[in-house]
Amino acid sequence: xxxxxxxxQRGQTIPVWTxxxxxxxxxxxxxxxxxSSLRWQIRAQNASDSVAQAILSVQTQHYNEILADLHxxxxxxxxxxxxxxxxLYLLHGDGGCWATGxxxxxxxxxxxxGWIDCASAYNSLRNNYVAEVNRYAQDVQTIAALSQYTxxxxxxxxxxxxxxxxxxxxxxxPTGSDCVxxxxxxxxxxxxxxxxxxSDSGGENNxxxxxxxxxxxxxxxxxxxxxxxxxxxxxxxxFSSFFHLNAxxxxxxxxTAATSTMVTQEWFAPGVLTNPNSPTDAYFQPPEFTExxxxxxxxxxxxxxxxxxxxxxxxxxAVHWCSxxxxxxxxxPAPGVTPGYGGYSTYVNTDEYSTWSGWWAAVPIPPYNGTxxxxxxxxxxxxxxxx
Amino acid sequence: xxxxxxxxxxxxxxAVFLPLALLVLFAVIWxxxxxxxxxxxxxxxxxxxxxxxxxxxxxxxxxxxxxxSLGSSSPNSPVPSQxxxxxxxDALTNSNTYPGPSMGPFWTATAAPPVTxxxxxxxxxxxxxxxxxxxxxxxxxxxTVQAQLTVPAYLSSALGFSSSIIGPGALPIARxxxxxxxxxxxxxxxxxxxxxxxxxxxxxxTPLTSAPPTTTTPMPEPLPTQSSVPYTC
Numbered sequence: 001x002x003x004x005x006x007x008x009q010r011g012q013t014i015p016v017w018t019x020x021x022x023x024x025x026x027x028x029x030x031x032x033x034x035x036s037s038l039r040w041q042i043r044a045q046n047a048s049d050s051v052a053q054a055i056l057s058v059q060t061q062h063y064n065e066i067l068a069d070l071h072x073x074x075x076x077x078x079x080x081x082x083x084x085x086x087x088l089y090l091l092h093g094d095g096g097c098w099a100t101g102x103x104x105x106x107x108x109x110x111x112x113x114g115w116i117d118c119a120s121a122y123n124s125l126r127n128n129y130v131a132e133v134n135r136y137a138q139d140v141q142t143i144a145a146l147s148q149y150t151x152x153x154x155x156x157x158x159x160x161x162x163x164x165x166x167x168x169x170x171x172x173x174p175t176g177s178d179c180v181x182x183x184x185x186x187x188x189x190x191x192x193x194x195x196x197x198x199s200d201s202g203g204e205n206n207x208x209x210x211x212x213x214x215x216x217x218x219x220x221x222x223x224x225x226x227x228x229x230x231x232x233x234x235x236x237x238x239f240s241s242f243f244h245l246n247a248x249x250x251x252x253x254x255x256t257a258a259t260s261t262m263v264t265q266e267w268f269a270p271g272v273l274t275n276p277n278s279p280t281d282a283y284f285q286p287p288e289f290t291e292x293x294x295x296x297x298x299x300x301x302x303x304x305x306x307x308x309x310x311x312x313x314x315x316x317x318a319v320h321w322c323s324x325x326x327x328x329x330x331x332x333p334a335p336g337v338t339p340g341y342g343g344y345s346t347y348v349n350t351d352e353y354s355t356w357s358g359w360w361a362a363v364p365i366p367p368y369n370g371t372x373x374x375x376x377x378x379x380x381x382x383x384x385x386x387x
Numbered sequence: 388x389x390x391x392x393x394x395x396x397x398x399x400x401x402a403v404f405l406p407l408a409l410l411v412l413f414a415v416i417w418x419x420x421x422x423x424x425x426x427x428x429x430x431x432x433x434x435x436x437x438x439x440x441x442x443x444x445x446x447x448x449x450x451x452x453x454x455x456s457l458g459s460s461s462p463n464s465p466v467p468s469q470x471x472x473x474x475x476x477d478a479l480t481n482s483n484t485y486p487g488p489s490m491g492p493f494w495t496a497t498a499a500p501p502v503t504x505x506x507x508x509x510x511x512x513x514x515x516x517x518x519x520x521x522x523x524x525x526x527x528x529x530x531t532v533q534a535q536l537t538v539p540a541y542l543s544s545a546l547g548f549s550s551s552i553i554g555p556g557a558l559p560i561a562r563x564x565x566x567x568x569x570x571x572x573x574x575x576x577x578x579x580x581x582x583x584x585x586x587x588x589x590x591x592x593t594p595l596t597s598a599p600p601t602t603t604t605p606m607p608e609p610l611p612t613q614s615s616v617p618y619t620c
Contacts, residue, residue: 145610268450
């Protein structure tokens with residue numbers, strides 16, 4: 001072997017090294033691409049989850065507004081009834097007021113120990129009655145305005161919000177959606193059952209729930225809607241080509257279905273429960289002494305007796321939302337009575353006002369709209385991976 | 388003598404290419420580290436966003452919040468402001484409270500402790516009004532996770548990353564995402580002023596200080612529609 005042949009041996013390992021380095025570089029780029037695709041898939045799912053919840057606010061807010069206003073109207077209606085009853089008692093000379101110069105019938109001519117003056121009580125009751133009716137009218141007008149919202153309008157508004165996110169969003173801003181994606185919603189449809197929602201992501205099902213009666217006895221406009229949102233974008237690979245190896249763009253697709261449902265239910269006794277936020281530890285709906293011009297409790301009535309009409313010191317003119325001492329039944333049921341739990345027992349011997357209601361929000365459900373294609377999802381094209 | 392000339396060729400070539408090969412190998416390792424950590428950052432954002440959007444029945448949907456969100460006319464204190472859970476850093480620091488498999492130190496953030504943030508206030512209510520039949524409100528909370536990954540100086544310079552992307556030895560990996568959900572009762576009432584006024588009148592009436600009108604006010608005809616009601620949050 002001469003010098004020439006030695007020269008020829010130089011670089012024999014270079015192809016090996018080059019091949020090894022190139023392979024390693026390809027591995028690095030593949031890892032980068034794979035990590036990018038993982039990250040983008042999570043991001044797409046975040047986007048679709050968020051937008052689906054936001055869109056359903058159209059309906060959940062609508063229901064909550066109606067329920068809130070119904071409660072206000074019901075409270076006012078009860079107040080009107082009590083005030084009218086007070087006026088009726090007073091006009092008949094009942095309930096415990098005295099009138100100067102009367103002395104006949106039921107009216108005593110002077111105060112027998114703390115009784116109130118009939119004339120001033122009448123004026124106060126009447127003034128309160130007028131104010132109550134005017135407030136009730138405001139409640140009714142608000143309910144009427146809220147109720148004029150058809151299902152078709154709700155669906156149109158949901159689609160408007162989806163297009164808002166797609167065309168006028170604020171990426172990474174404090175209030176916007178992820179602008180990288182386009183958002184497409186399947187036409188929202190009425191849910192066939194009231195509570196057929198998955199309770200968690202693990203697939204635990206609450207059960208089919210109660211089917212809507214006859215599909216038509218419930219007003220269409222009050223039928224809970226379900227919708228499906230697809231967030232989609234075609235993402236360019238971080239390393240799209242390496243020699244003759246090309247990594248084509250991939251689709252990041254997030255898919256979320258959700259529905260409106262009553263997420264909380266509560267039984268509420270406004271005249272019994274104490275509001276923890278009240279500076280004076282008042283009841284949620286404290287008694288109102290509408291026979292008094294200053295809404296102050298007449299001295300003859302003690303606070304302990306304002307709910308029990310069998311008590312001699314009962315205030316027949318006041319508005320009070322009293323309730324009862326309910327007992328929860330967890331014991332063995334009475335013979336022939338099932339079940340023996342989960343109920344309440346009470347003696348109705350005092351005034352009572354209580355209410356039972358619930359509030360609405362959005363919950364996820366399994367996707368239901370079949371197959372989506374990138375074309376159908378109107379995917380944004382050629383988005384940079386660093387977007 | 389010719390054998391002596393040939394001897395050592397491979398060593399020389401190895402000496403030339405080995406550093407380059409090691410550099411590329413370290414780059415692969417670093418790329419894997421970066422990829423895993425960026426995925427974990429995205430997952431941490433998602434995890435935080437989901438738990439932040441969980442419903443708190445007491446302060447979001449209840450008669451309690453209804454009675455304590457009646458505005459200035461309410462005699463009660465307002466409902467405390469909503470908060471949201473900051474993204475957990477456990478996923479990035481190999482702590483055990485993150486509900487997932489723990490990871491080796493190699494896959495954790497380096498160079499600086501992760502920074503997390505969650506912003507959720509009522510001021511971040513999003514009102515949809517343009518083109519709508521009725522206004523709708525969504526709540527948005529902004530979740531941010533930021534971690535850092537140490538990049539060896541020789542690698543960052545060798546790979547030619549600009550200093551604007553990679554600082555001195557640390558690569559920030561940050562992700563911010565907004566998670567939205569339907570508005571709670573407090574937000575609805577604070578935005579829908581007409582409804583709040585009607586409720587405040589009925590649930591917390593102001594005692595009369597002077598005689599009201601002598602007659603009741605008749606209902607308008609036709610009744611107002613919701614689309615005519617502006618929202619002011």
